Amino acid sequence: MQTQRQRELIEAAIHLTATEGIQKLTIRNVAAAIGVSEAAVYRHFESKHALLQAILEHLNTLLAPRFMLLLKQTDTPLAALKIFLDDLFSLLEHNAAFTLMLFAEETFNVDAELRPELMGLLEGNLSHLSSFYASIMEKGLCRTDLRPEQLALITFGTIRLTVSRWHLQKNENSLHAQLDALCNSLQTLFELQ
Amino acid sequence: MQTQRQRELIEAAIHLTATEGIQKLTIRNVAAAIGVSEAAVYRHFESKHALLQAILEHLNTLLAPRFMLLLKQTDTPLAALKIFLDDLFSLLEHNAAFTLMLFAEETFNVDAELRPELMGLLEGNLSHLSSFYASIMEKGLCRTDLRPEQLALITFGTIRLTVSRWHLQKNENSLHAQLDALCNSLQTLFELQ
């Protein structure tokens, strides 16, 4: 169970990493962000590694419900994808913290011991998407000549590259401007032939 | 113009980064890799930043000809994509240095001053792929209901995620095993309807 202080530290760390990059995620900076001394951080996390683990766990709790939302929509599943992406891109645009969710394995590659957690996150995301495609295939709303895992890979890969690029452009263009094109492409490609 | 020593340093730095991660790319380690002292590095690059810039430039010279190869194939362009990916994945599998090419903007995000170079690399890759799709659209060998830029984004995004995942799995499965599925998916999706 997490204490209030631990949650504060995790959120500060996520904000720091999302806005300034992983190299700014130091105990010093996290401590300063919530206005305590460095040593105080160690009252709540026994090491930086433990803090990183807690961050990843927290990221997972942020992302998982979004996917659930995607899976629950049963009446118009292909529109649900649009809604899902709309929701996701809104979050990404207004809260830098959420961008970390999508790129956790890239960002936290710094700590080799974190590999299992990182794999778990990525595979989780992909398998949620796979389930989504599998279910709409069953309903006959999507082409079935490609495996759901492939559609998931294509979807997630394209989302990530779109967001990466948007970041690199210093958020010049609105992310939503590119969302329409992306949704349109995926729907056109994946609809029944 | 680059000297012999500069090229050695660049290659050592790339190898180091690709195998051990960006956090191990230190002047100390690069110096050790070619068997000289730290100070000696500064005889050839005035700062670490200059070394990073040189690395990016070198990466570009590695990747660009591969894309040229993709664009030159005129008789059977869709098979050329398979050949291109085959070549690329072979390189990735046998030489860690090449993985850096695909992920330069992720990896070198550490130095904020490098942003323009990183953007240039990514946009270059995407525009090569776009040209490829535009040209085979003209020849009537590819669906035209999606813009070439979108197909490029989907292709590159999926390639990157496939490779990212393969890395995370510690190269458990062969990359080529996933290549066939990937090629098949792209061809199925992009062929004339």
Add this chain to the structure above:
DNA sequence: CTGATGTAAGTTAACGATGACTAACGTACA
């Protein structure tokens, strides 16, 4: 109610490692 005691959570001030970088000096060779 009082006072002792334990604990949670903070502090300051260091530690050793390591980062990028530099000054001063040595040497081989055109």
Add this chain to the structure above:
DNA sequence: TGTACGTTAGTCATCGTTAACTTACATCAG
């Protein structure tokens, strides 16, 4: 004789981490 290229031995900043000490507060015996 000067230039290219190397060395050793440092500078200074910052990293994760820890030791030693303080403070606030809850619990509980007398």
